[in-house]
Amino acid sequence: MTISYSGSRRAHEYIVHRSRRLDARSIVIVDGIPTTSIARTLVDLGSVVDDDLVEQALDDALRRGFNLRWITETLERSMRPGPTGCAALQRVLARPDRSGPVPDSMFERLLERIVDKAELPAPLRQFTVVHDGRKIARVDAVWPELSVGLEADSELWHWGLRRGRRARVRHNQLTAAGWEMLYASWQDVDDPSELVEQLRSAIGRRR
Secondary structure (H helix, E strand, O other): OEEEEEOOOOEEEEEOOOOOOOOHHHEEEEOOEEEEOHHHHHHHHOOOOOHHHHHHHHHHHHHOOOOHHHHHHHHHHHOOOOOOOHHHHHHHHOOOOOOOOOOOOHHHHHHHHHHHHOOOOOOEEEEEEEEOOEEEEEEEEEEOOOOEEEEEOOHHHHOOHHHHHHHHHHHHHHHHOOOEEEEEOHHHHHOOHHHHHHHHHHHHHHO
16 A cells, blocks of 8 residues: 655655554554564565565664574564565575674675675685784685685775775785785676686685
């Protein structure tokens, strides 16, 4: 059901979904308004968006400290026949690369899948590099035995004078410690061929 609302400046449309099975454990009060919990929202989300967006929302919830067991228990409680988002969340949870630390962004997870599809060795996620007894950086994905690292280099975090200088200092410290660093952009997600070749070359050299 779609509801149109005309405010003082422009009209808005909201899509309303109804559930016949909504127990009290799935309801929280936000600013006096009853709403579904984070876990129940994740369960329902797959009925209106694709699996990748469900995964993005799930990862964001986990990064914010919400418990995976609570989410899976809510999913099990919500299972029922008919069109629901349960199947989407089930498929996401069953993806084989979901073990280990949650990446800082969906960008990083997509890069890991590019590496896997290219049949390159699996990297470690969110690795802290220590040199001369001092922590110098946490790297998105690494092959520690080869001292090769891969960073998701998005404009959001790496552009700007201040951030740019910090990124250069960090890169120089990693290089001085013997690491070979590669940086990926969103364009590499769309066309990963060049990135895959660079990774293959770096891993081959270090071996």
